[in-house]
Amino acid sequence: MADFNKILTPGDVDGGIINVVIEIPQGSTHKIEWNRELAAFQLDRVEPFIFAKPTNYGFIPQTLDEDGDELDALIITDQPLSTGIFLEAKVIGVLKFEDDGEVDDKVVVVPADDRNTGNAINSLDDLTDQLKKQIEHHFAHYKDLKKPGSTIVKGWGDIAEAKTIIHESIERWNKK
Numbered sequence: 001m002a003d004f005n006k007i008l009t010p011g012d013v014d015g016g017i018i019n020v021v022i023e024i025p026q027g028s029t030h031k032i033e034w035n036r037e038l039a040a041f042q043l044d045r046v047e048p049f050i051f052a053k054p055t056n057y058g059f060i061p062q063t064l065d066e067d068g069d070e071l072d073a074l075i076i077t078d079q080p081l082s083t084g085i086f087l088e089a090k091v092i093g094v095l096k097f098e099d100d101g102e103v104d105d106k107v108v109v110v111p112a113d114d115r116n117t118g119n120a121i122n123s124l125d126d127l128t129d130q131l132k133k134q135i136e137h138h139f140a141h142y143k144d145l146k147k148p149g150s151t152i153v154k155g156w157g158d159i160a161e162a163k164t165i166i167h168e169s170i171e172r173w174n175k176k
Contacts, residue, residue, distance in 0.1 A: 001084070003039035005070070008061040008086060013166045016159065017112050020073045020089045024057040025080035032083050034059055034070060041083055051142040054134045056081045063169035064176060066103035071169040073107045074135065076127065078116060088112040093124035094162035096154035097139055100147075106139070107162050124156055132156070 004021045011018035023032045023041065029052050035042040056077060059070035075081060075089060089109035097104050110121045120126060140153045157165070 004061045010060050010062050016091045020058045021086045022058040022081045024053050026056045027052050054138045062173050064172040073109050076110045091162050094157040098152040100150050
């Protein structure tokens with residue numbers, strides 16, 4: 001397997017098209033994480049079924065969020081995407097999030113070329129309220145059985161805010 005942080009860049013952040021690597025398929029209860037030191041995917045834990053991921057989950061290569069991990073991404077598609085693939089993705093916003101007191105934002109993206117929707121999703125406003133509520137609920141509660149109250153959804157940010165967060169994460173990566 002290739003080291004995604006060596007072969008991929010974050011992409012064209014200012015243009016709104018970034019590279020995203022899939023860690024967890026939508027609907028999975030497996031908490032699969034990219035292990036940067038080993039350049040491999042690792043099963044961190046198995047979550048209870050009620051906490052299955054409402055979206056695909058991944059990371060943006062060559063970034064570091066404030067929590068020390070690559071910047072997370074939520075990838076909105078109609079079907080699950082497999083662990084280990086990457087895609088060019090269009091930035092549509094960000095979920096502002098804290099986990100155990102640390103900033104752990106989630107950039108929200110869709111495939112850059114989505115012929116199924118006719119590239120109809122261009123911002124968070126194009127997502128259904130129901131999907132946004134499901135995402136908020138998941139992240140507000142997915143640690144409730146182990147560590148209740150340790151996660152806080154702070155709200156949503158627009159495309160400009162998402163790009164700023166990505167740029168800050170690239171700067172952290174370049175300073176490491």
